[in-house]
Amino acid sequence: MPKKIELEVMINGQKQVYRGPAFKRLIDVLREDFALTGTKEGCGEGECGSCTVLLDGELVNSCLIPVCQAEGARVETIEALGTPTALDQLQTFFLTKGGAQCGICTPGMIMSAWVYVREGGGSDAASIREALAGNLCRCTGYQHIVESVIATVQASNRRTRKK
Numbered sequence: 001m002p003k004k005i006e007l008e009v010m011i012n013g014q015k016q017v018y019r020g021p022a023f024k025r026l027i028d029v030l031r032e033d034f035a036l037t038g039t040k041e042g043c044g045e046g047e048c049g050s051c052t053v054l055l056d057g058e059l060v061n062s063c064l065i066p067v068c069q070a071e072g073a074r075v076e077t078i079e080a081l082g083t084p085t086a087l088d089q090l091q092t093f094f095l096t097k098g099g100a101q102c103g104i105c106t107p108g109m110i111m112s113a114w115v116y117v118r119e120g121g122g123s124d125a126a127s128i129r130e131a132l133a134g135n136l137c138r139c140t141g142y143q144h145i146v147e148s149v150i151a152t153v154q155a156s157n158r159r160t161r162k163k
Contacts, residue, residue: 007071011036012080018067026070027051027062030077038078040104042136049135052108053077059112059134078107081114090114090152099148101139109135113149123153 002021009016011034018029030036030053039062042050046061053062054076055069082088090110093099100106109132116131128149129142137145 005068007068009067009070009072010074012076020067022068023066025063026053026055026060026065026067026075029067029070030062030075036077036079038107040107042104042108047136048105049108049112050105052111052135054111054115059115061134076111078110081110088114089155090117090148093148093151093155094145097148097151098144099140101137101144105135105137105139109137109145113145113152116149117152117156121149121153123150123157125150 002023004020005022006017006019009018011030016034018033020029020033027039027041030039039053040050041063042048044063046064049061051062052059054060054074055062055065056073082091087095090113094106094110099109112132112135113128116128121127121131125146128146132142132145132149
């Protein structure tokens with residue numbers, strides 16, 4: 001029987017207490033223990049990026065992280081960006097530009113794109129493709145995803161210039 005632990009982790013700005021097996025995958029803890037089902041599992045091997053979340057500000061594949069490595073850490077999931085009734089600007093552009101298709105890659109893709117935009121990434125397609133290289137999409141051919149990120153960067157730049 002797996003050893004059970006108790007640990008605290010900050011998830012989307014709220015302190016959470018996890019009680020269970022130490023080596024349960026972070027994706028499973030998020031989805032099963034905390035009902036944060038926005039994070040998706042594609043491959044379960046860290047190859048597709050669908051399960052991408054931020055762990056202390058760094059992009060990680062949550063299917064590869066045992067929850068014990070998240071003790072005392074800050075975890076941000078797709079749910080941190082917006083709600084169904086108040087989407088983040090990036091989520092809105094994914095919706096309106098067709099960047100989201102079947103939805104499996106979308107949360108991980110958005111998390112990677114969010115970090116790219118937040119860190120001041122530019123609107124050139126090559127840089128965006130490089131930033132999203134760890135995320136695989138089987139539906140869109142990536143063009144609509146790239147266009148969604150470009151629109152977000154351009155909108156962010158317009159807002160910054162107005163200030």
